[in-house]
Amino acid sequence: MRRAYPFSAIVRQDEMKRALLIAAVDQGIGGVMVFGDRGTGKSTAVRALAALLPPIKATTDCPYHCDPKADAGRCPIHTGTADDAPAETEMISTPVVDLPLGATEDRLVGALDLERALTRGEKRFEPGLLARAHRGFLYIDEVNLLEDHLVDLLLDVAASGENVVEREGLSVRHPAKFVLIGSGNPEEGELRPQLLDRFGLSVDVKTPTDLADRIMVVKRRDAFDRDPQGFTEQWAEADAALGAQIEQARASLVDIEVPDQVLESGSRLCMAIGSDGLRGELTLLRTARAVAALNGASAVTERDLREVAPMALRHRLRRNPLDEAGSTVRIERAMTELFGA
Secondary structure: OOOOOOHHHOOOOHHHHHHHHHHHHOHHHOOEEEEEOOOOOHHHHHHHHHHHOOOEEEEOOOOOOOOOOOOOOOOOOOOOOOOOOOOOEEEEOOOEEEOOOOOOHHHHHEEEOHHHHHHHOOOOEEEOHHHHHOOEEEEEEOHHHOOHHHHHHHHHHHHHOEEEEEEOOEEEEEEOOEEEEEEEOHHHOOOOHHHHOOOOEEEEEOOOOOHHHHHHHHHHHHHHHHOHHHHHHHOHHHHHHHHHHHHHHHHHHHHOEOOHHHHHHHHHHHHHHOOOOOHHHHHHHHHHHHHHHHOOOOEOOHHHHHHHHHHHHHHHOOOOOOOOOOHHHHHHHHHHHHHOO
16 A cells, blocks of 8 residues: 655645645535645645544445434435444544546446446446545546536535436435545646635645755655655654644534624625625635634634635635736735734
8 A cells, every 4th residue: 555645744835734634624614726836745735634534433334434323314325214223333544535637427426337237137336436535535636627527517516415326227316525625737727617616725835946945845755755654654743643633623613612803804804805705704714713723722813814814715806907916915915904914
């Protein structure tokens, strides 16, 4: 089994790492879109996140690894009805599934098990990547190059939390709730606005310009490639601390208070920058609450709000032909005007 590069060993790219930790704490935020140059650690960070995620309880031998409580009655295999014997459970790793760029529709949503159909004459559904990603993360590299019909499928499933497959005489409905993580290079094509809006957070990563940072990236990557096990063990304690921080933040999330003053500040900011709809304000609220939980605080502060505002709002701004400033600059300028330096 190939080892993932340790999350804690990633040099800089602080906003990207922070956004991924936030998405791990509150999966209702809507995922993360990472834009940036090639070779800046986007895929490395997502795959490294998997090692930090706490295990989840799932129904034994269920291809959808359903939650015995939350998914009762929705799983095509284990119905979870009152008349059935209690399903056996097991602890499994949180799924982190890659969607290859050339994946077909059948690979994504599932299809008829051809081998069983030909050898036994039975119609049986073979779950796809959406089933595997349930209760976990679905990672799409070069998401801006994804074919339109697959984007439409992802939009439908992301909105409903269910995958419905009706083909070849099959009719299957199964839960498919996941955190969508995407990465891409803006120079290779724009992302459809409908899909971009589904991402809760958006971050930009750039090639390091500091000489010391570049040297550190090369040294650590070379050390990992030469001795993956030894390098991973060096960072095991730091990664374990991050994993514990995620667990603690999840447990305390429901108790985090959001003062009315902070809510007002968030709404004023969204109005000032002209963000579309109210999804930006909801995402801003949830993201700030997740940050407060990660920091071990009991309430959200305006400082939390200011920290997460660019990643929660930069992809929700309308283009202003009279203002050539980038979206991040416009948000920071609005925060300075509203809240001071």
